[in-house]
Amino acid sequence: MIPAAFDxxxxxxxxxxxxxxxxxxxxAKLLAGGHSLxxxxxxxxxxxxxxxxxxxxxxxxxxxxxGDHVAIGALTRHRAVETSELVAARAGxxxxxxxxxxxxxxxxxxxxxxxxxxxxPASDIxxxxxxxxxxxxxxxxxxxxxxxxxxxxxxxLETALAEDEMLTEVRIPAADGATWGFEKFNRRAQDWAIVGxxxxxxxxxxxxxxxxxxxxxxxxxxxxxxAVASGASAAEAAEVAAEGCEPSEDLNASVEYRQxxxxxxxxxxxxxxxx
Amino acid sequence: xxxxxxxxGRAHTHDVEPRTLLVHYIRxxxxxxxxxxxxxxxxxxxxxxxxxxxxxxxxxxxxxxxDGEDLLTIEGLADGDTLHPMQESFRQCHALQCGYCTPxxxxxxxxxxxxxPNPTDREVRLGLEGNLCRxxxxxxxxxxxxxxxxxxxx
Ligand SMILES: Cc1cc2nc3c(=O)[nH]c(=O)nc-3n(C[C@H](O)[C@H](O)[C@H](O)COP(=O)(O)OP(=O)(O)OC[C@H]3O[C@@H](n4cnc5c(N)ncnc54)[C@H](O)[C@@H]3O)c2cc1C
Ligand code: FES
Ligand code: FES
Numbered sequence: 501m502i503p504a505a506f507d508x509x510x511x512x513x514x515x516x517x518x519x520x521x522x523x524x525x526x527x528a529k530l531l532a533g534g535h536s537l538x539x540x541x542x543x544x545x546x547x548x549x550x551x552x553x554x555x556x557x558x559x560x561x562x563x564x565x566x567g568d569h570v571a572i573g574a575l576t577r578h579r580a581v582e583t584s585e586l587v588a589a590r591a592g593x594x595x596x597x598x599x600x601x602x603x604x605x606x607x608x609x610x611x612x613x614x615x616x617x618x619x620x621p622a623s624d625i626x627x628x629x630x631x632x633x634x635x636x637x638x639x640x641x642x643x644x645x646x647x648x649x650x651x652x653x654x655x656x657l658e659t660a661l662a663e664d665e666m667l668t669e670v671r672i673p674a675a676d677g678a679t680w681g682f683e684k685f686n687r688r689a690q691d692w693a694i695v696g697x698x699x700x701x702x703x704x705x706x707x708x709x710x711x712x713x714x715x716x717x718x719x720x721x722x723x724x725x726x727a728v729a730s731g732a733s734a735a736e737a738a739e740v741a742a743e744g745c746e747p748s749e750d751l752n753a754s755v756e757y758r759q760x761x762x763x764x765x766x767x768x769x770x771x772x773x774x775x
Numbered sequence: 776x777x778x779x780x781x782x783x784g785r786a787h788t789h790d791v792e793p794r795t796l797l798v799h800y801i802r803x804x805x806x807x808x809x810x811x812x813x814x815x816x817x818x819x820x821x822x823x824x825x826x827x828x829x830x831x832x833x834x835x836x837x838x839x840x841x842d843g844e845d846l847l848t849i850e851g852l853a854d855g856d857t858l859h860p861m862q863e864s865f866r867q868c869h870a871l872q873c874g875y876c877t878p879x880x881x882x883x884x885x886x887x888x889x890x891x892p893n894p895t896d897r898e899v900r901l902g903l904e905g906n907l908c909r910x911x912x913x914x915x916x917x918x919x920x921x922x923x924x925x926x927x928x929x
Binding site: 502504505506507510535551553579603606609690 | 794826829839886890900901905
């Protein structure tokens, strides 16, 4: 279907984008890669009156080292993350997870910031950011602020961003020497995960685990992490993978099946991470 | 809103409604109908074109997002009467039946080989993950891409 009509505003800077959001309130939405928003608009599940295009903000498309973390601009496309040597060396899990997003065409357009800001529990990328303990940087009319990823996902497609805030950067604590595993279960090529699991084991032994499609938000498998910290094996820790999660039921899977997948995939991901 | 794009080396300027999808712009305003529409869900890849040299689903972009960009569609691939090596490989390997998916498939395959010039069979399958074909069972399409990567010899 053709989306409902909207007014189009092209932002020349993050400040301009934020000002446009502030001027239009909840009528406006940012447009980055468009690969979550345009499909929703085509189904008329989203009908923003104003689209503020931030897709041309080239100064927010970068991947660089910044002290003890890797800083990635919000407008960085999936393809750039997937092929970055810096990401591979210092945040390898994110590169791996990104390479499983959709298909090459999707990865040529979709952006890291869009994938995070959309707040979709079925998205692969937030699971990696949870596992890696990322920090998100947002700009609003009052300036910038940092949001720990654990405080970012608030509800189904809801995040901690205010209506007039925009994500500018994702910061990932460097995980040199880490080992990781990503398990994505789907039935057809290109599909979204029915359930997915990101696991990373840092050089010091700390383990982070994030789950895809197991809750109304992207969610950390906190019980698994503490089981590992108190000496559990991969198989033992994976038993509590679904603890605290309320997965939904749909055509692909019942609640019980999702819980089962979470346990199996968590064990595999932990084992791939070297546990 | 007025946009200017280069398509297959030619400049075009049109006034478009912001909600116009790029694929509709290419087909209806510019009149290049080689790019097909096969779905409503960004799944099938029949609409694949190149934007600044990379494969993109033109049904999942607004025309206004392409303002100022360099586009290539299936019509721009051949050099006069000489088919592009990928088109030639599709022909030689019988990589199409009804042909509906073919423009998108060829555009995706060309972009894929630019990123990965010496792929394995599995890499070709993953590289064409975003394109559906309801006829061929993919086998000959994969063969055609490998044939093209190998330089197109018989
Ligand atoms: C066919 C298809 C298959 C896909 N498969 C997968 C998959 O398997 N796994 C997966 O994880 N994803 C998948 N995706 C989604 C893809 O990863 C999207 O690119 C991504 O979710 C959104 O990024 P975007 O830049 O396209 O965002 P947009 O669609 O432009 O925006 C998404 C939302 O975020 C907001 N937003 C965007 N940027 C910012 C910002 N900087 N600050 C604040 N708000 C912002 C927008 O207002 C909008 O509400 C798929 C998409 C398609 C079309
Ligand atoms: S028409 Fe099916 S992906 Fe574009
Ligand atoms: S040849 Fe018919 S859809 Fe591919």
